[in-house]
Amino acid sequence: MDEGFSPECILALTFSEKAAGEMEERIEYRIGESSAITVSTFHSYCNDLLKEFSLYVGINQGTRLISQEHSHVWGINNIDSFGFENIAIPNRPYDLITSLLEGVSQLHDHLVGPQELQDFVTRKLDETVDEEERDELLKLADLARFYSHYQQYKLGHNFMDYDDMITMTCRLLENNAVVRNQIRNRYDYVLVDEFQDTNYAQLYLINLIADGTNLTCVADDDQCIYRFRGAYLSNIKQLQDYYASLEKIPLDRNYRSSSQIVQLSQQLIATNPEREAKTLHSHNGDGEKIKVVKSPDDSSEAQWVADEIKRLIEEEDIAPEEIFVLTRKRADGKKYSDALKGKMIPVEYVGNLQLKNYPIVQEALAYMHIVADPFNNGIAFAKVFAREGVSEHDLQKINTVAKKLSRETELEGDGIYSVLQHHLDDVHVIQKALVKSILVRLNELIDYRKNHLPSDTVKYLLSEKTDLYRAQLLADTVNSRRNIHILNSLTSMVQDLELVDGGSEFARAVEYLELVFNLDIGDEESSEENTVKVMTIHQSKGKEAKVVFVCDMADRHLPLRFTKKQFRVPRELEKGVQRDVEDKILHLEEERRLAYVAMTRSREKLYLTFPEKYTGNKRGIKPSEFVTQLDYESNPLVEYIETDKLQDTETVATESPLKGKQDEYLRLLDMYAGQGQMKQALESLVVLAQLKEIEEKGNLAVFDIEDFLKVTPKEMGELEALVNEDLPPLVDSDMRFSASKIRQYMECPLKFKYSNVLNIPIPQKTFFQTGTDVHSVFEQLCRHKMQGESIDMELATRILDKTWDGSVFDSETHEQQELKRVRQMLEYWFEFEESNVNETIAVEEKFNLKLDGAQFGGVIDRIDQTPAGDYIVIDYKTSKNPLSKNKMPEDVQLALYCQAVRERYGKYPIKAGLMYVNPNVRDLRLMDVDEAQINSVLDGVREIVADIKAEDFEIKEEPNCYFCDYKGICEWYNES
Numbered sequence: 001m002d003e004g005f006s007p008e009c010i011l012a013l014t015f016s017e018k019a020a021g022e023m024e025e026r027i028e029y030r031i032g033e034s035s036a037i038t039v040s041t042f043h044s045y046c047n048d049l050l051k052e053f054s055l056y057v058g059i060n061q062g063t064r065l066i067s068q069e070h071s072h073v074w075g076i077n078n079i080d081s082f083g084f085e086n087i088a089i090p091n092r093p094y095d096l097i098t099s100l101l102e103g104v105s106q107l108h109d110h111l112v113g114p115q116e117l118q119d120f121v122t123r124k125l126d127e128t129v130d131e132e133e134r135d136e137l138l139k140l141a142d143l144a145r146f147y148s149h150y151q152q153y154k155l156g157h158n159f160m161d162y163d164d165m166i167t168m169t170c171r172l173l174e175n176n177a178v179v180r181n182q183i184r185n186r187y188d189y190v191l192v193d194e195f196q197d198t199n200y201a202q203l204y205l206i207n208l209i210a211d212g213t214n215l216t217c218v219a220d221d222d223q224c225i226y227r228f229r230g231a232y233l234s235n236i237k238q239l240q241d242y243y244a245s246l247e248k249i250p251l252d253r254n255y256r257s258s259s260q261i262v263q264l265s266q267q268l269i270a271t272n273p274e275r276e277a278k279t280l281h282s283h284n285g286d287g288e289k290i291k292v293v294k295s296p297d298d299s300s301e302a303q304w305v306a307d308e309i310k311r312l313i314e315e316e317d318i319a320p321e322e323i324f325v326l327t328r329k330r331a332d333g334k335k336y337s338d339a340l341k342g343k344m345i346p347v348e349y350v351g352n353l354q355l356k357n358y359p360i361v362q363e364a365l366a367y368m369h370i371v372a373d374p375f376n377n378g379i380a381f382a383k384v385f386a387r388e389g390v391s392e393h394d395l396q397k398i399n400t401v402a403k404k405l406s407r408e409t410e411l412e413g414d415g416i417y418s419v420l421q422h423h424l425d426d427v428h429v430i431q432k433a434l435v436k437s438i439l440v441r442l443n444e445l446i447d448y449r450k451n452h453l454p455s456d457t458v459k460y461l462l463s464e465k466t467d468l469y470r471a472q473l474l475a476d477t478v479n480s481r482r483n484i485h486i487l488n489s490l491t492s493m494v495q496d497l498e499l500v501d502g503g504s505e506f507a508r509a510v511e512y513l514e515l516v517f518n519l520d521i522g523d524e525e526s527s528e529e530n531t532v533k534v535m536t537i538h539q540s541k542g543k544e545a546k547v548v549f550v551c552d553m554a555d556r557h558l559p560l561r562f563t564k565k566q567f568r569v570p571r572e573l574e575k576g577v578q579r580d581v582e583d584k585i586l587h588l589e590e591e592r593r594l595a596y597v598a599m600t601r602s603r604e605k606l607y608l609t610f611p612e613k614y615t616g617n618k619r620g621i622k623p624s625e626f627v628t629q630l631d632y633e634s635n636p637l638v639e640y641i642e643t644d645k646l647q648d649t650e651t652v653a654t655e656s657p658l659k660g661k662q663d664e665y666l667r668l669l670d671m672y673a674g675q676g677q678m679k680q681a682l683e684s685l686v687v688l689a690q691l692k693e694i695e696e697k698g699n700l701a702v703f704d705i706e707d708f709l710k711v712t713p714k715e716m717g718e719l720e721a722l723v724n725e726d727l728p729p730l731v732d733s734d735m736r737f738s739a740s741k742i743r744q745y746m747e748c749p750l751k752f753k754y755s756n757v758l759n760i761p762i763p764q765k766t767f768f769q770t771g772t773d774v775h776s777v778f779e780q781l782c783r784h785k786m787q788g789e790s791i792d793m794e795l796a797t798r799i800l801d802k803t804w805d806g807s808v809f810d811s812e813t814h815e816q817q818e819l820k821r822v823r824q825m826l827e828y829w830f831e832f833e834e835s836n837v838n839e840t841i842a843v844e845e846k847f848n849l850k851l852d853g854a855q856f857g858g859v860i861d862r863i864d865q866t867p868a869g870d871y872i873v874i875d876y877k878t879s880k881n882p883l884s885k886n887k888m889p890e891d892v893q894l895a896l897y898c899q900a901v902r903e904r905y906g907k908y909p910i911k912a913g914l915m916y917v918n919p920n921v922r923d924l925r926l927m928d929v930d931e932a933q934i935n936s937v938l939d940g941v942r943e944i945v946a947d948i949k950a951e952d953f954e955i956k957e958e959p960n961c962y963f964c965d966y967k968g969i970c971e972w973y974n975e976s
Contacts, residue, residue, distance in 0.1 A: 007036040009188035011209070015197055017041060019542070023193065038187075042202055043162050046169040050160075053179055057172055059160070066159035069493060069516040072097050073500050074153060075146075076515055079811045082146045086138035089814040094515060100146045103567030107147065108163035109199040110575045111170060114147035120573055143567050157502070166201045173208040180208060188214055195219035196236065197226050200576035203235045203242075212243035221276050222269050223597050225538065227590045234577040236276070241577070254280045254600075256544055258287020261606050264637045265599040268626055272589050274579065284603065289639040292632040293609040294623070298335060298552070300646035301611045305549050306339035308607070309532060312547060313345065320346050322546035325534040326598045328558040328591075333534040336551060340532055344694055350535035356517040360483045361490055363387055364468055365513070366969075367461055371445045372507040375413030378402075378761035382754070383969045388438055392758060394429045396730060399759035401427050414761035441465045454509035455495035462487055471707070479704045537598045548602035550595070553610040553624040559591030595626045608632075662691050730757050731951055736855045739893035745944055746892075748959035749952070754966045757953075769805060770818050771878040774825055774917065775861065776803045778876055781829075782843040782862065791833075796826045825878065825917040832915070832924065838864040838872060847900035851938060854945045860897050863909070871909035872926070873897045880918045888913065888927045895937035898929050908934065 014020050024039045040048070050057055075097035079089060090096055107117060121141045129137065154160055160168070173180045190210040192198070195217035198206070206215070219236055240246050254262050259282035266280060295301035305325065312318045325340075327333045333349060340347040356362065366383035378399065385395050401423065402415030412418065419427065420439050429435055445465050449457040462469045469487060472480040497512040498504045533545070537558075552558060562584045571578065579586070599606060608627060613620045623632075632638050669684040686705065693703045735756070745752040754760045780799050781791050800822065809815040842863040849856040862874040875893065888894060894912045902908045913926035955972045967973050 012191040014193040046165040073512045099566040118144040196224040269596040295643045296645040298611040302335040302339040304643045324545040346531040348531040372510040374417040449506040454506045547605040549607040550598040555622040562587040753953040824919040873912035
């Protein structure tokens with residue numbers, strides 16, 4: 001502007017809204033507000049151009065941005081229409097759709113359309129190719145079909161995505177000289193920030209806008225860390241191809257880091273080939289040596305980092321907000337966050353979060369599920385009842401009656417809603433008035449949704465028929481304001497999903513929500529609070545701190561191991577200039593740039609840490625090759641430190657200040673409650689809750705005292721029953737057990753409680769259908785054979801056709817793929833039968849056992865008898881994750897089967913095992929039956945039964961919660 005450029009004729013492009021906002025702030029600071037300079041992200045700028053020239057592009061002014069959630073749901077819903085020939089449809093197609101959308105995005109980055117991809121595949125298939133290349137080409141053909149359908153759907157429904165914004169703008173400017181010249185004449189000066197992060201399409205866009213005499217690009221090829229988003233280093237060289245007279249101005253002064261940090265990071269990045277040569281000098285003095293720290297294991301590493309941070313805060317007076325802990329993977333950051341919390345150091349674990357992980361969303365979803373389908377939502381009813389103060393005993397009574405009625409009558413669904421509607425007066429429920437009031441509100445919501453859009457029903461639910469919004473508004477805390485924002489996001493998501501394929505049914509919108517709830521929601525920006533920030537290296541880009549710890553610099557952690565993407569743009573179709581090297585090499589170079597970016601986030605103090613071993617791995621692990629390349633043991637810029645092994649966990653936990661304070665207030669709580677000093681007991685309880693918040697989140701920024709104290713007092717009837725000890729035990733003394741129940745308790749006692757004690761029903765699993773039908777076919781074939789009839793594949797196919805229920809599958813493509821797998825299972829079964837010299841004497845054999853008075857029941861898939869008169873027990877398995885032979889002697893199911901055979905036939909079988917018919921396994925695994933081992937397993941079963949009858953449902957070992965249906969109501973999962 002000092003040189004005479006008009007503000008209206010200046011265009012500045014960058015990548016994120018945050019960066020654009022910061023740029024505008026700096027411009028306003030220098031030249032005042034309303035500068036009229038266009039400062040924008042690439043996508044916003046292209047979106048504005050497309051709206052301005054919509055008549056030329058052929059889109060409507062009302063075209064909307066299609067969300068990630070919308071795209072995924074559309075893909076899953078329409079999976080049959082894509083005509084996949086070489087891509088297998090998994091049970092959970094979500095990840096496949098993610099891979100396909102990522103593949104489409106990569107093609108957009110190179111301005112490759114679906115027809116161009118299809119033409120390439122057709123041409124290559126006409127050539128002589130090997131089997132592996134042919135397989136890849138056929139998968140690309142499937143991708144081309146998906147790509148074409150996706151583009152047609154967006155065009156036909158007035159949607160576009162972020163990739164379309166860039167691609168369509170490039171096509172507009174490329175094909176319309178009038179518009180191109182108009183845009184070029186609009187700007188006297190074009191500035192592009194973070195140019196190294198551009199992909200080919202963005203580079204081509206710049207070339208269409210700028211003539212080369214008016215362009216400035218700011219780039220640092222050493223910080224190109226977004227290759228997975230399409231950014232590539234050759235764009236800087238290709239820019240010179242576009243603009244031969246381009247002048248390079250090296251910026252050789254580092255204004256952030258000390259000289260020691262600059263020198264060491266330069267030593268690391270210098271080993272990357274074909275980078276722009278540069279010699280950086282620090283503006284911040286020499287500083288101190290970089291500390292490279294080796295620990296015996298990862299727990300010791302995390303503990304040492306936490307101890308050092310505590311020392312820096314207390315002895316060197318460094319504020320927590322001036323300290324970063326950086327890791328390559330987000331999951332690796334958890335142990336550092338936990339270690340800092342254990343020392344009561346305020347910490348923030350930065351990263352993406354899933355909407356479904358927020359408690360308030362789980363509560364809203366429970367109501368929504370009931371409104372969508374009140375007949376099949378036992379878990380949702382349990383969540384709502386618990387939230388509104390209904391006791392477990394009353395819940396158990398309702399569920400037990402519902403289970404009985406659904407078994408004995410033609411009740412729809414799981415029976416709970418029918419009991420509430422028609423039989424509640426027949427159930428001895430203490431809180432009957434409360435349950436009825438909940439039911440009235442739910443029925444009002446069910447009536448409302450019949451004549452309203454899904455998003456309007458959600459708004460009515462949140463605002464009128466529950467206190468979900470009202471409670472947050474009244475609280476008016478940092479936490480409640482965040483919850484309001486989250487509820488708003490939930491409503492917006494429903495509003496977006498009700499547009500999928502033109503549908504607007506409430507049940508369908510809720511179903512769509514479940515499909516996409518494992519998508520991350522953007523929460524990558526750290527707060528301004530005075531906390532230590534634990535984040536990934538990518539999340540630290542553009543940030544700086546006085547002290548930086550780059551952790552887990554070990555093999556397979558930094559650099560990460562190279563994994564091939566399911567889809568990639570063929571080299572022949574890549575429009576940008578690419579180096580002719582393997583992807584594995586390009587991956588390693590980018591990982592080195594990531595390490596460089598991490599190191600250069602620090603202004604004064606830099607720590608590089610790595611362990612010699614990871615918890616759970618017997619073998620040690622090598623240091624990162626990046627650390628080794630720095631010659632860390634003798635480099636004059638480095639202070640090398642070897643730490644001691646962490647003390648055992650129990651000792652550390654006992655000695656931590658946080659644990660000590662928790663124990664102290666637990667003792668006070670117990671003492672005050674015992675003495676009847678209830679106010680003091682409550683005060684101690686509040687302090688305990690605050691300490692728990694610090695332990696979990698590292699600070700009290702979102703601790704909501706009003707929400708914590710919001711409890712539901714017991715009603716008079718409950719108190720009377722409590723005083724009179726009228727409440728019966730939860731566990732029925734006559735409960736029948738089975739191998740699956742015992743195994744479920746072993747996996748998770750709480751899951752056992754919800755499923756078998758409280759009888760909370762769960763939705764039917766469609767992916768169990770294959771196993772059920774396969775077992776049925778095997779049973780019928782065996783019965784035919786036992787009756788002396790001949791059996792063959794033709795008979796098996798006829799039985800399968802009569803047995804098979806294809807309605808449970810979400811797509812015809814998936815059903816056909818499953819049928820193919822089942823036929824392969826049948827072929828393996830016949831192969832086994834041809835070589836089997838034993839006689840099948842029983843199939844689907846029911847049994848009853850008593851162990852110390854506890855009743856056990858079950859069904860044995862198959863019992864064979866050898867020519868010598870001995871027995872062999874076989875259980876069919878259709879899964880692809882076989883139990884190891886070492887684990888089989890400990891298997892509860894096989895032990896119970898063997899005991900049942902002994903009681904029925906007078907002796908133990910000589911062998912028992914599992915026949916894995918899955919095409920990926922195809923194996924019969926038998927073990928020799930040992931009586932002593934069987935008795936040992938059954939002794940363990942007896943102990944578990946005793947624990948169940950004692951109502952011991954405490955979690956002792958961390959369970960695998962990923963696939964659990966009860967996550968939404970589980971107290972352990974939602975507190976951990």
